[in-house]
Amino acid sequence: MDAQEIAELRELMDYEGRRKGPPEGYPKFPDMPAGRYNSEEFYKLEKEEYWTKVWMMAGHMDEIPEVGSYKLWEMSGEPMLIVRGKDNVARAFYNTCSHRGAPVIQEAYGQAKGGLACKYHGWTYDFEGNLINLRDKRDFVDLDMDCRGLFPVRTEQFGKLIFITLDDDAIPLREFLGPVASQWDDFDFANTRLVHHYTWNLECNWKIAMEANMEVYHVKSIHPDTVDAGLDYRKNVNTLYPHGHSRMVAPTPEAVLAAMPPKPDHIPEIESVGELPRTTTYSFHVDPNLVSPMGQTLFPMLFFWPDGLRKTKYELYWIGADWGDGEMPQEWKDQIDYFNVVITEDTQFGDWIQKSADSIAFKGVPLCYQESRIYHTHENIDRVIGLNKVPDHLAVKQVLGEDWIYPNDSKLRLAESEKMKQAAE
Ligand code: FES
Ligand SMILES: [Fe+2]
Structure with missing residues (x-):
C-alpha cells in the first residue's frame, strides 16, 4: 500500500469519527428477508448456484x-x-x-x-x-x-494458500480476489507458515456465524473486556470491493499503541507488512466465507462452512511469520488462547439467533451503515446466484451502487469537501 492510500485511509478514519450520520447519499438498506437464514429454499439456492461458482x-x-x-x-x-x-x-x-x-x-x-x-x-x-x-x-x-x-x-x-472452485468457467483466482490480492502480497503467503489449524462446530446458519465478524457495531456489547479497548470502532473505515469482498480498518487508540511493550526479538515478523496492519485492526472479508484480521507476526484466517441449513463448521487457520527451526514462540500460543476467548464471545449467540430466525418473531434484518459489509456480501450472493433466480421473498434489493464500491468511494470525496469547507471558514 503506498503513502497516498495510507494518507487517504487516515483521512477516512477521521471522517468516520466526526460524521453525524451515514455519508450523504449513502443508501438505506431495506430489511434483509428472514428466509435467507431459515429457509431450505434459500439454502438450496446457495448450495447449487453460489458455492458452485466461487x-x-x-x-x-x-x-x-x-x-x-x-x-x-x-x-x-x-x-x-x-x-x-x-x-x-x-x-x-x-x-x-x-x-x-x-x-x-x-x-x-x-x-x-x-x-x-x-x-x-x-x-x-x-x-x-x-x-x-x-x-x-x-x-x-x-x-x-x-x-x-x-x-x-x-x-x-x-x-x-490452496484455493479450489467447482466452476471451470470461473475467472482466475487473482482476478476474483481483485484489490485484495495486491494487499495480500504484503503478507508474503509464499513464505509464511501454518501455525495451527482447528475446527469448531456451531449450531447456526453459516452466515449468522460469519456476520459476527463483519462489523464492529457489536464490539462495545460483547467484547467489553477483550477487543473493545484496542479498537476505536467509531473511526472504523469499511471499504467494499468487487465480488462481495471488503475490508475494515479500525485504528488502535494512540494510548494503547504507546503502552504496547516492544516486540521481543525472538518473535519473527513478516517484514513486508506495512504500517496500517501494525497500528489498526485490519481485517478482510473474502467471499464466500473468509474473514481475516491480519497483522505482521501471527494472524488467523476464519472460514464458515455450511454444514446444513442450521449448522456451521467454523475452521481456523493460523498463519505466522517464518520462525525458523524449533518450536514456535510461546507468545503465539497465548495469543491463540486469547483469540479463542474472543471467538467464544463472537459465537455465543449463534444458536440463540438461529432459534429466533426460525420463529415467527424474526421478520427480517435491518442493517445500519456500520454493517454495510454484510449487506454488500448478501447483494453479491444474489448476483452470483442470478438475480432472476432468487425469488422476491428471499432477495435483497441491490442498492449499493458503483459510487460506493472500490475504486470509487464517495466517502473520500465527502471527507475532502468537508475539509475544504473547514479550511475556507
Ligand atoms: S479399485 Fe477403487 S473401487 Fe475398485
Ligand atoms: Fe467480535
Whole structure:
C-alpha cells in the first residue's frame, strides 16, 4: 500500500469519527428477508448456484509438506482430496475411484509413495490424477486408462494458500480476489507458515456465524473486556470491493499503541507488512466465507462452512511469520488462547439467533451503515446466484451502487469537501 492510500485511509478514519450520520447519499438498506437464514429454499439456492461458482480456500501447503502428501477435503460438501505433485503444486480431485467409487483416501492426512492406491481393488493413480496401474487389466475389455483418471477440480494457489472452485468457467483466482490480492502480497503467503489449524462446530446458519465478524457495531456489547479497548470502532473505515469482498480498518487508540511493550526479538515478523496492519485492526472479508484480521507476526484466517441449513463448521487457520527451526514462540500460543476467548464471545449467540430466525418473531434484518459489509456480501450472493433466480421473498434489493464500491468511494470525496469547507471558514 503506498503513502497516498495510507494518507487517504487516515483521512477516512477521521471522517468516520466526526460524521453525524451515514455519508450523504449513502443508501438505506431495506430489511434483509428472514428466509435467507431459515429457509431450505434459500439454502438450496446457495448450495447449487453460489458455492458452485466461487473460489474456496481448501488448505495450506504446509498441510501437505512433501511430494505425495495428501489431505481429505470435504468442507464444500463434496468428497475431495488434495495432493502435492512432483512439481510441488497442489491438485484437487474428487475422492472417488474411477472404478466403483470407493474412496481413494480415508485419512484426514497422509503420505503416499509412488501413487494413490484405492483400497477396494487397488487401482492406483499418480499425483496428477492419472490412472497408472490396475490389477488384472486383461479382464476389462477395451478399458482406456487415459480416460479413467481421478476427476479433477480446478485449483490455484496464492502463495501457499490452496484455493479450489467447482466452476471451470470461473475467472482466475487473482482476478476474483481483485484489490485484495495486491494487499495480500504484503503478507508474503509464499513464505509464511501454518501455525495451527482447528475446527469448531456451531449450531447456526453459516452466515449468522460469519456476520459476527463483519462489523464492529457489536464490539462495545460483547467484547467489553477483550477487543473493545484496542479498537476505536467509531473511526472504523469499511471499504467494499468487487465480488462481495471488503475490508475494515479500525485504528488502535494512540494510548494503547504507546503502552504496547516492544516486540521481543525472538518473535519473527513478516517484514513486508506495512504500517496500517501494525497500528489498526485490519481485517478482510473474502467471499464466500473468509474473514481475516491480519497483522505482521501471527494472524488467523476464519472460514464458515455450511454444514446444513442450521449448522456451521467454523475452521481456523493460523498463519505466522517464518520462525525458523524449533518450536514456535510461546507468545503465539497465548495469543491463540486469547483469540479463542474472543471467538467464544463472537459465537455465543449463534444458536440463540438461529432459534429466533426460525420463529415467527424474526421478520427480517435491518442493517445500519456500520454493517454495510454484510449487506454488500448478501447483494453479491444474489448476483452470483442470478438475480432472476432468487425469488422476491428471499432477495435483497441491490442498492449499493458503483459510487460506493472500490475504486470509487464517495466517502473520500465527502471527507475532502468537508475539509475544504473547514479550511475556507
Ligand atoms: S473401487 Fe477403487 S479399485 Fe475398485
Ligand atoms: Fe467480535
